[in-house]
Amino acid sequence: MTHLIQELKQVLEEHQFSTNDTVLEHHSRDESYHKPAKPELVVFPETTEEVQVVVKAAESFGVPIIPFGLGTSLEGHVIPCGRGITIDFSQMNNVLEVREKDFLVKVQPGVTRSQLNKELKKYGLFFTVDPGADATLGGMAATNASGTTSVKYGVMKDQVHDLEVVTPDGSRIHTGSMARKSSSGIHLNSLYVGSEGTLGCITELTLRVYGIPEHIMVGRAAFPTVNDAVEAVVSILQAGVPIARVELVDDRSIQQVNRYNNTTYEEKPTLFLEFHGNEAGLLQDVDFVKAIVQEHDCQGIHFEEDNAARVKLWEARHQLAYAYIHSFPGRKLMVTDVCVPISELAGAVNHARRVIEDLGLQAGILGHVGDGNYHALLMLDPDLPSEAAKAEQLNEAIVEYALACGGTSTGEHGVGRGKMKYQEQEHGSALAVMEKIKQALDPKGIMNPGKLVPTRRTNV
Amino acid sequence: MTHLIQELKQVLEEHQFSTNDTVLEHHSRDESYHKPAKPELVVFPETTEEVQVVVKAAESFGVPIIPFGLGTSLEGHVIPCGRGITIDFSQMNNVLEVREKDFLVKVQPGVTRSQLNKELKKYGLFFTVDPGADATLGGMAATNASGTTSVKYGVMKDQVHDLEVVTPDGSRIHTGSMARKSSSGIHLNSLYVGSEGTLGCITELTLRVYGIPEHIMVGRAAFPTVNDAVEAVVSILQAGVPIARVELVDDRSIQQVNRYNNTTYEEKPTLFLEFHGNEAGLLQDVDFVKAIVQEHDCQGIHFEEDNAARVKLWEARHQLAYAYIHSFPGRKLMVTDVCVPISELAGAVNHARRVIEDLGLQAGILGHVGDGNYHALLMLDPDLPSEAAKAEQLNEAIVEYALACGGTSTGEHGVGRGKMKYQEQEHGSALAVMEKIKQALDPKGIMNPGKLVPTRRTNV
Numbered sequence: 051m052t053h054l055i056q057e058l059k060q061v062l063e064e065h066q067f068s069t070n071d072t073v074l075e076h077h078s079r080d081e082s083y084h085k086p087a088k089p090e091l092v093v094f095p096e097t098t099e100e101v102q103v104v105v106k107a108a109e110s111f112g113v114p115i116i117p118f119g120l121g122t123s124l125e126g127h128v129i130p131c132g133r134g135i136t137i138d139f140s141q142m143n144n145v146l147e148v149r150e151k152d153f154l155v156k157v158q159p160g161v162t163r164s165q166l167n168k169e170l171k172k173y174g175l176f177f178t179v180d181p182g183a184d185a186t187l188g189g190m191a192a193t194n195a196s197g198t199t200s201v202k203y204g205v206m207k208d209q210v211h212d213l214e215v216v217t218p219d220g221s222r223i224h225t226g227s228m229a230r231k232s233s234s235g236i237h238l239n240s241l242y243v244g245s246e247g248t249l250g251c252i253t254e255l256t257l258r259v260y261g262i263p264e265h266i267m268v269g270r271a272a273f274p275t276v277n278d279a280v281e282a283v284v285s286i287l288q289a290g291v292p293i294a295r296v297e298l299v300d301d302r303s304i305q306q307v308n309r310y311n312n313t314t315y316e317e318k319p320t321l322f323l324e325f326h327g328n329e330a331g332l333l334q335d336v337d338f339v340k341a342i343v344q345e346h347d348c349q350g351i352h353f354e355e356d357n358a359a360r361v362k363l364w365e366a367r368h369q370l371a372y373a374y375i376h377s378f379p380g381r382k383l384m385v386t387d388v389c390v391p392i393s394e395l396a397g398a399v400n401h402a403r404r405v406i407e408d409l410g411l412q413a414g415i416l417g418h419v420g421d422g423n424y425h426a427l428l429m430l431d432p433d434l435p436s437e438a439a440k441a442e443q444l445n446e447a448i449v450e451y452a453l454a455c456g457g458t459s460t461g462e463h464g465v466g467r468g469k470m471k472y473q474e475q476e477h478g479s480a481l482a483v484m485e486k487i488k489q490a491l492d493p494k495g496i497m498n499p500g501k502l503v504p505t506r507r508t509n510v
Numbered sequence: 511m512t513h514l515i516q517e518l519k520q521v522l523e524e525h526q527f528s529t530n531d532t533v534l535e536h537h538s539r540d541e542s543y544h545k546p547a548k549p550e551l552v553v554f555p556e557t558t559e560e561v562q563v564v565v566k567a568a569e570s571f572g573v574p575i576i577p578f579g580l581g582t583s584l585e586g587h588v589i590p591c592g593r594g595i596t597i598d599f600s601q602m603n604n605v606l607e608v609r610e611k612d613f614l615v616k617v618q619p620g621v622t623r624s625q626l627n628k629e630l631k632k633y634g635l636f637f638t639v640d641p642g643a644d645a646t647l648g649g650m651a652a653t654n655a656s657g658t659t660s661v662k663y664g665v666m667k668d669q670v671h672d673l674e675v676v677t678p679d680g681s682r683i684h685t686g687s688m689a690r691k692s693s694s695g696i697h698l699n700s701l702y703v704g705s706e707g708t709l710g711c712i713t714e715l716t717l718r719v720y721g722i723p724e725h726i727m728v729g730r731a732a733f734p735t736v737n738d739a740v741e742a743v744v745s746i747l748q749a750g751v752p753i754a755r756v757e758l759v760d761d762r763s764i765q766q767v768n769r770y771n772n773t774t775y776e777e778k779p780t781l782f783l784e785f786h787g788n789e790a791g792l793l794q795d796v797d798f799v800k801a802i803v804q805e806h807d808c809q810g811i812h813f814e815e816d817n818a819a820r821v822k823l824w825e826a827r828h829q830l831a832y833a834y835i836h837s838f839p840g841r842k843l844m845v846t847d848v849c850v851p852i853s854e855l856a857g858a859v860n861h862a863r864r865v866i867e868d869l870g871l872q873a874g875i876l877g878h879v880g881d882g883n884y885h886a887l888l889m890l891d892p893d894l895p896s897e898a899a900k901a902e903q904l905n906e907a908i909v910e911y912a913l914a915c916g917g918t919s920t921g922e923h924g925v926g927r928g929k930m931k932y933q934e935q936e937h938g939s940a941l942a943v944m945e946k947i948k949q950a951l952d953p954k955g956i957m958n959p960g961k962l963v964p965t966r967r968t969n970v
Contacts (some may be wrong), residue, residue, distance in 0.1 A: 062528070227918045231881050236947055241947075332791070461691055464693040469694065486951060
């Protein structure tokens with residue numbers, strides 16, 4: 051490591067690397083229950099060229115690299131497995147270009163979602179992907195993040211037109227173009243989106259953005275049971291209503307919302323709904339939705355009248371994880387994250403609730419139910435191994451159910467360390483293809499080892 | 511080859527392979543100007559297991575494989591480069607499952623687009639991707655096809671939830687799941703979509719489908735110049751109107767339409783437009799569009815009143831290439847296929863028209879202009895090398911322009927043989943990554959060699 055630092059000192063300035071214990075500690079953890087581990091060194095590059103220098107040095111010394119955005123991961127992506135250098139992208143945080151006529155924006159990986167939206171607002175544009183946390187766009191691309199709006203606008207993968215990536219040999223490549231579509235070459239955009247830093251470092255992103263909708267309507271619908279709420283969602287989707295967001299928040303989570311945000315929402319299983327479009331079309335859609343939710347015993351649907359109330363509702367939803375964290379000091383967040391076919395959603399949620407009760411756990415259920423993606427949310431006491439074991443049992447039962455009905459072990463949080471053990475069961479013989487790709491593109495296994503796919507380190 | 515045929519005879523029945531000259535000839539060409547070449551053998555598997563047997567045999571004898579759908583390619587994808595076995599998927603043509611509640615359908619690769627839509631209609635569903643030709647879905651996935659509706663619904667890549675693929679070693683993998691979204695594993699769906707048979711054979715597809723829209727409005731808008739029409743499209747997109755199709759057909763091509771379809775459309779540069787939604791929303795959108803096109807000197811916008819007229823309009827658009835082929839017997843079709851950022855579209859189309867005039871060629875211009883994807887369409891006399899040379903000059907000029915402004919050499923037709931020479935210029939150092947992936951997944955280079963990416967044949 052000393053030799054490596056010597057080499058980096060020739061290019062990076064003093065303030066661009068650190069072995070300070072507080073800095074290492076900050077880079078040892080994410081927002082989840084996964085056990086922290088410190089890197090040996092943290093570097094703070096400011097340009098792609100500097101990232102290339104760091105990667106080349108790490109490659110020649112055979113030292114692993116862990117890319118780091120803001121550490122909002124929930125599956126341990128940024129926690130070193132063994133030794134390693136963390137590359138912190140927080141100093142590469144410029145919005146480089148807004149191509150408003152092309153609905154494209156070019157950003158550095160350290161730009162956060164809210165920072166981008168603040169800039170885009172000047173142009174009447176917005177970036178759709180909204181995972182709750184104010185994550186960096188580099189991190190969001192690395193995990194193929196999504197969130198509340200993906201039912202209408204798609205996930206991170208759908209927004210990435212081009213990435214600049216520094217590959218493990220220090221080369222700089224572009225994975226796409228500025229064109230809306232392309233049939234040229236092997237598609238690399240989607241290969242690097244969701245690759246969790248295991249194939250290279252993202253150093254620039256060109257993302258699709260949208261015009262702020264002419265009209266937005268936001269509502270809340272309360273139901274007697276979670277099952278009624280989920281079945282109402284399935285009916286809305288099957289009716290073909292182009293809904294922009296539809297979020298399930300169960301009664302337990304609504305209690306957290308009310309406590310943390312001083313709201314007085316009815317403490318029943320609730321759907322938060324949003325519609326985008328022109329005024330006439332929206333009114334017709336909303337009437338249709340009102341009729342559908344009545345058929346599922348909706349106990350009241352309320353549309354917010356003003357913008358402040360709309361903002362408050364979505365803030366409440368976004369801060370839900372933090373509301374739980376705030377209510378249980380000293381405990382650690384564990385969130386399950388499966389996604390199932392829509393037709394299996396009610397069954398999957400009911401199963402999860404039964405397992406939660408059988409295990410005697412206290413967990414909220416929420417999620418982006420328009421995609422079939424739901425979360426069970428638990429606050430763990432890290433000093434109680436029996437509780438952690440039960441939580442793990444719950445996670446396993448939920449994943450098993452999802453895989454058995456054609457779903458996935460992770461809808462949006464990624465594999466990281468937490469979902470590694472389900473990869474073989476989920477992907478079967480396709481895992482061998484993933485391993486071949488990893489081996490071909492990172493033969494020394496230096497890129498974020500221990501995450502996403504098994505690494506065969508052949509040369510270090 | 512005799513030994514290989516002996517081996518196949520143990521598994522395939524007599525009618526499942528052919529060296530008959532008519533059959534070989536049928537599999538020697540596509541619908542384009544690319545020079546035909548016969549395979550040595552054509553096989554007609556009926557199951558995935560049979561495809562595995564063929565691939566394993568070909569791999570052990572080191573004989574290349576060329577997957578074949580219906581031969582509607584425009585870039586020579588299905589034409590053997592040297593020796594090879596063509597796998598014709600026409601006998602694997604069953605719609606396996608319609609999961610209407612999940613908006614998913616499972617099909618074999620030989621199912622055609624129109625066959626699928628006929629089946630889906632019973633469920634009130636439709637498959638959105640519409641490349642004009644009634645291609646097979648396997649072929650459409652292999653080239654990442656798109657077409658008239660991709661401005662709203664996306665391209666083939668956006669519809670593929672899962673592929674079953676037989677890899678070059680004869681393994682059978684699944685690239686995705688039934689879930690609407692996933693952050694699990696390295697994303698293989700998009701790697702195999704558009705891989706043009708160079709990484710494996712697609713043997714099953716799970717595709718996203720949509721509900722047939724509640725209301726559809728279809729119109730034609732005529733403009734004094736192509737430039738006015740293109741600029742009107744850019745304004746419509748920038749206004750955020752959710753248009754479902756917007757096709758440019760220039761005056762020359764409208765003449766072909768009228769001749770071939772007995773229509774009497776005004777012979778001016780024209781936009782064919784379609785809107786999907788609820789009735790109230792559509793009326794508001796259409797009013798908005800009428801106002802926008804007026805600002806671009808539109809000489810008349812006409813909405814079709816009845817379903818028959820709507821069907822006729824889109825049939826006319828779809829049969830345009832065949833209208834040209836019909837009008838120029840003995841000549842061969844050449845179609846350029848770049849896609850540029852929307853802001854560059856008017857400039858790109860104007861440049862193409864100037865080059866066409868300078869070269870003294872006669873070419874139509876049309877395309878899916880909502881995506882920035884346009885085509886120049888020429889009918890070549892294969893016996894006139896000077897004409898072919900001029901057409902090649904035009905293609906080059908159009909590609910150069912597109913790449914210079916951040917676009918791609920192929921928006922939807924794929925690379926095949928025709929766009930191989932632009933791959934290095936377009937992808938730069940990313941081409942090395944593509945070559946590594948090809949090498950890792952097809953080390954013997956038996957999968958459709960000579961297409962998409964350079965093949966290093968190491969072991970045959």
